[in-house]
Amino acid sequence: MNITQEKTGNLNAVVKIKIAPADYTERVDKAIKEQAKKAQLPGFRKGMVPAAHIKRMYGKSILVDEINNLLNDTLSKYIADEKLEVLGQPLPKTDDEKEFKWDNTDEFEFDYELGLSPAFDVAISSKDKFTQYVVKADKETLESRIKNIRRSYGKMTNPEVSEEGDVLYADFTQLAADGSVYEGGIANTATLRLDQVADKKILKTLVGLKKDAEVTIDIQKALEDAAVIAKVLNISEDDAKELKANFKLTVKNINRLEEADLNQEFFDKLFGEGVVTDEAGFRAKITEEVESMFTQDADRKLSNDIYEQFLAKHNFELPDEFLRRWLKATNEKLTDEELAEGYDDFAKNLKWTLIENKIIKDNSIEIKYEDVVQAAKAKIDMQFRMYSPSPLPEDQLAQYAVQFLQQKENANQVFEEVKALKTFEQIKSVATLEQKEIDYDKFIALDKR
The missing domain is CATH 3.10.50.30 (Transcription elongation factor, GreA/GreB, C-terminal domain)
Structure with a gap:
């Protein structure tokens, strides 16, 4: 078997794989024998069908399957051995001039296009400056939250x-x-x-x-x-x-x-017996809760500001034409119009993923299972707190988190969230963060700009 790579651009390459009969004959013969053991054909007892008969009936389709399997194994191993950082998946090049007999004597040649990841460095320093907003509860927002809580218990x-x-x-x-x-x-x-x-x-x-x-x-x-x-x-x-x-x-x-009366019975239902004993304490607790929720909004804005600034700072190229072809090849229902409208956002998110991966790798950042579980618990806890300030018991929260993560889609989503969080934490630990207090209504107006 002969494998060669030809660079066709800064971020594009073609891998050529030549396969001779000696590379696939043993695999094909083995597959035919295994098929013969399993086959149930009229006139033959199960497992007693001659291999020659299977080869005569199904030999071509078995050959096609084994060549495809061999190509996939070979290409994956080559990419791993050569440490090629590819984007998307390799795309087979069609050549109408190549015709194969598929009779176990062919010498095959297949070409695959690769889109390569760009080489770049991520520089993080104290010169990277960001505003970290400390959002305070304005009177209107606070009164609205108090009213909703009192009505919930009314x-x-x-x-x-x-x-x-x-x-x-x-x-x-x-x-x-x-x-x-x-x-x-x-x-x-x-x-x-x-x-x-x-x-x-x-x-x-x-x-x-x-x-x-x-x-x-x-x-x-x-x-x-x-x-x-x-x-x-x-x-x-x-x-x-x-x-x-x-x-x-x-x-x-x-x-x-x-609305529920502001009395001891109400305070005990919300916060536990004796934790809050008067209206001032109640308002202080609700203010703390509301501003804790605002902290998440402020963190979200800070992360978005980092995202935008780092994308602008690391403006590297992508193999755009390859990626467009790959998106079309892997999404049959994707129209040219949809591709044209959505490609810029796709490229932007891909660039951030590459930056994120580089930061994770350069700083040897680990993402552990415990981190994912903790993130799932925090997500579920936040959802419950939207309806009641009383926290869920820890054992119940842990049970909900495990059930939530049993779904692969949920687990992948939380993993990516933890990965993003650790990336932002790394940037924030090095960059300069300037704190600034701001009322919630002004923060909302700022965030919409």
């Missing part, structure tokens, strides 16, 4: 008169153009959350209502969202999008979620 009441934030249980009846009930029209009984009403003028007509009160509303103008309209009227979303009609809303009941 109780449902049925007041006589509706207010903003209430839920109306009502009959909805479609009206004709003249205001009369539309015969054969839509009629349904459902709940309507007043915080879903988009039009402020319509919202005012729904505040101050009592049981049995009737109001006419333009359903599209009131709710705007086809999914909400569909749920309220019990129709499909497609029908909801096309619906243009007024509805008579008749109040059957008013529901209100009252």
Whole structure:
């Protein structure tokens, strides 16, 4: 067997593999004998089919399979032995002039295109400067979080008169153009959350209502969202999008979620017995929790700033034409338009992956299984804290994490997140970070720019 490599550009190469009968005959004969042992053919007992008969019937297909297996093994070994850093996978070159007899006497030659990873260095120093924002809870954000927590532990009441934030249980009846009930029209009984009403003028007509009160509303103008309209009227979303009609809303009941009182019983439910004893302590705890969540947002922005700056700093080339062909070859449904629109983002993410891998390798950074488990636990804990500030018990959190990681897709995702985290930690340990306090509302505005 003869293998040669020819550079066709800075980041492109062609590997030529020549295979003689001596390279594949033994493999093919062995495969034929194994097939004969397993074959069940009319006129022969199982395992007693002559190898010559199998060769006559299936020899060509077996030869094709073994040549393909030999090529894959040979190419993989060659890339590993030569320490070639390839991007994507090798692409076979088609040559219409080459014709093979496939009769076990052929000398085969196959060519494979390779896209090579560029050689580059990643320089990290104190000259790399980034702003590390310390996000503080502004009054509006804090009050909103406190209100949501108090409502989560509150109780449902049925007041006589509706207010903003209430839920109306009502009959909805479609009206004709003249205001009369539309015969054969839509009629349904459902709940309507007043915080879903988009039009402020319509919202005012729904505040101050009592049981049995009737109001006419333009359903599209009131709710705007086809999914909400569909749920309220019990129709499909497609029908909801096309619906243009007024509805008579008749109040059957008013529901209100009252906020929990700021008392010791409430504090103990949230934080454990005796941890918080007054409103000041409660607000301090919620502020701490909210600003802890803001820390994640600030870390996310810092990571994004590092990502953008390091991509700009390490502006190396990729074998773009090869990668475009590889993407088309491995994604049959990918159109030329989709490729043109998405390639720049693909190339950007690939460059970052190469930078990331270089930092991991240069600094001998290990990613252990315990790191992945801890990251999964943190992810699950954060999801639960969105609904309750009370943490999950450690044993339960660990159990959820193990179950989560049993799915390969989840495990790969968390592994990549840990890898990214360790990369950013390495950069931050060397670069210069300048801390700056900022209110949450100003941070959000900054982050949207």
